[in-house]
Amino acid sequence: MSQQVYSAPKVNKELGKQVSDYINSLTKPLGSLGRLEEIAIKLAEMKNEAFPSVEPPGVLVFAADHGITDEGVSSYPQAVTAQMVHNFLSGGAAINVFSRQIGAYLNIIDIGVAQDIEHSSLINQKVRYGTANFYREDAMTREEAEKAIEVGYEQGLDIINKGCQCLILGEMGIGNTSASSAILAVLSNRDVTSLVGTGTGISQESLVHKVEVIKESIYKRNPNPQDPIDIISKVGGLEIAGMAGAMLAAASNRIPILLDGFICTIAGLLAKEISPNSADYMIVTHQSVEPGHQLAIALLGKKPILDLGLRLGEGTGAAIAYPIIQSATLMLKEMATFDSAGVSTKK
Amino acid sequence: MSQQVYSAPKVNKELGKQVSDYINSLTKPLGSLGRLEEIAIKLAEMKNEAFPSVEPPGVLVFAADHGITDEGVSSYPQAVTAQMVHNFLSGGAAINVFSRQIGAYLNIIDIGVAQDIEHSSLINQKVRYGTANFYREDAMTREEAEKAIEVGYEQGLDIINKGCQCLILGEMGIGNTSASSAILAVLSNRDVTSLVGTGTGISQESLVHKVEVIKESIYKRNPNPQDPIDIISKVGGLEIAGMAGAMLAAASNRIPILLDGFICTIAGLLAKEISPNSADYMIVTHQSVEPGHQLAIALLGKKPILDLGLRLGEGTGAAIAYPIIQSATLMLKEMATFDSAGVSTKK
Secondary structure: OOOOOOOOOOOOHHHHHHHHHHHOOEOOOOOOOHHHHHHHHHHHHHHOOOOOOOOOEEEEEEEEOOHHHHHOOOOOOOHHHHHHHHHHHHOOOHHHHHHHHOOOEEEEEEEEOOOOOOOOOEEEOOOOOOOOOOOOOOOOOHHHHHHHHHHHHHHHHHHHHOOOOEEEEEEEOOOHHHHHHHHHHHHHOOOHHHOOOOOOOOOHHHHHHHHHHHHHHHHHHOOOOOOHHHHHHHHOOHHHHHHHHHHHHHHHOOOOEEEOOHHHHHHHHHHHHHOHHHHHHEEEOEOOOOOHHHHHHHHHOOOOOEOOOOOOOOOHHHHHHHHHHHHHHHHHHHOOEHHHHOOOOOO | OOOOOOOOOOOOHHHHHHHHHHHOOEOOOOOOOHHHHHHHHHHHHHHOOOOOOOOOEEEEEEEEOOHHHHHOOOOOOOHHHHHHHHHHHHOOOHHHHHHHHOOOEEEEEEEEOOOOOOOOOOEEOOOOOOOOOOOOOOOOOHHHHHHHHHHHHHHHHHHHHOOOOEEEEEEEOOOHHHHHHHHHHHHHOOOHHHOOOOOOOOOHHHHHHHHHHHHHHHHHHOOOOOOHHHHHHHHOOHHHHHHHHHHHHHHHOOOOEEEOOHHHHHHHHHHHHHOHHHHHHEEEOEOOOOOHHHHHHHHHOOOOOEOOOOOOOOOHHHHHHHHHHHHHHHHHHHOOEHHHHOOOOOO
């Protein structure tokens, strides 16, 4: 097994200061575009460009199944993962709609769906047929975890080489809020209870059961909090590892990463564990309803852009937020300065 | 003087219920697109269409001056209003950038700039050369207030007739946070102190002065809180009246109104006073930094979509939020249903 070293360059803080000064020369009251100004500065630092562009965005949706669904932690049957992959390939899912809206490249990757799916547009990179039930055994081997990260990394490189200027990661995997909650509990050393939510919509009774299953699974699997690969292999998900890998590819190429909701942010935390600098390339696009998301965002040291009560996944929240990030770049690129427009500055 | 009666049809709540049921059949967990689902339902109710469209948006920017600037309430000289109109006409202001981004029709209307502006693209509907200093005399006559509303109404009709499917109102007018704060204090019967902010960026010392000027002006002008035309004529602004008029045109044509920040929301409150149903056609796009905005939004009974620390005006916040509203319509129009996509529903 390869021991690939993932690394990301430092962001250019010096350029950020210059861009901040430039923004202050644009024809608008000082600071009046609020977070847009912050976003523009961050993008410049990431891309090492005074006038960074995020067009076109790339969207990668990783799909995989979770053995933990055997324990009744989800409100949807496992078959929905494959059914939704078909929906992605037919263009009818939410992420298809929003990807078209923002002119994104969209790739769907089978990194571990429990059944075979034949489709000319599907990228088949199946590492295994779903994870094992981590309540009873490790979700996957260490080699499989590393392989899933590599698959994600390669898919990230691939879409970046096609020209995408920012990266949105999405996922589909019935049961993946359970895996994500387990990963977060291990990384944060917090009790599972406060982190677990209703996922796609289970009852309060099922929620109590879900918490118990995850708690006991962590106890039995005992992942090493210092070792992200160990965490992934013991309680993780293939699509989560894939997303983390793609983020590492983006960060190593100075491509901004637009984080979606809970599961995606967990992948972001894993990427940060693997390569700390990679977090500097992440923008948290929205605050999800899932209870653990707030803690995950805090652990990344970020502030979400939107708070719209979203909890869909697939990368949808990031796609919905993308135009705001684009607005920030256009402000920088297209607005006149006080000088160029002949507008008086403050008295 | 004409006594035009402005009225808006009732929104179709019954259709809203049908659209809500339809959204629950789309391939996503129930309610998982949060506020997007609410927005889609509202738009259907407003437009009386099961699959409402908001494309293309129309943006009207009304520009006018304020005599109250003589009292030193603003950090920019009055001449900036005209200079910024030139900037709008050259395409270099923030609202130009964001209007291009969202493919909007954009019209710039001189409804009361203190100096003459010659430009082939400018719509000249000057009601008067700026308002009078309302610290010393009424801002305008009752007839001028009615005329400014009519100008706005006609401009609204005009851009709607060109095909715009939703309306964004913007303003430019040095001193207009003072007029807006005065209007809000009268409408809400609240003390001015808590409503007044730093506008485009005055000092704390100037802020105290601004509060005193507005307080005393209200006392001296004594507008009738039950009479929106009286409020406008005594402490209002021409561009604020114009925006209110354009909103009345939108509401009477079932065209959704995307409210921008503080000043625009004050115009929304005035439109609601003139025609209560018109408020049902308003969507508050963002929470501005200006202190009075929160109260103004509450008086309209709305919840903002974005909270990005914006305080620029010109309609920019609404333009930045527009793609999210568009996302809501595309969700409705383009997503597959569980049935059509062959995806299993909940267990």
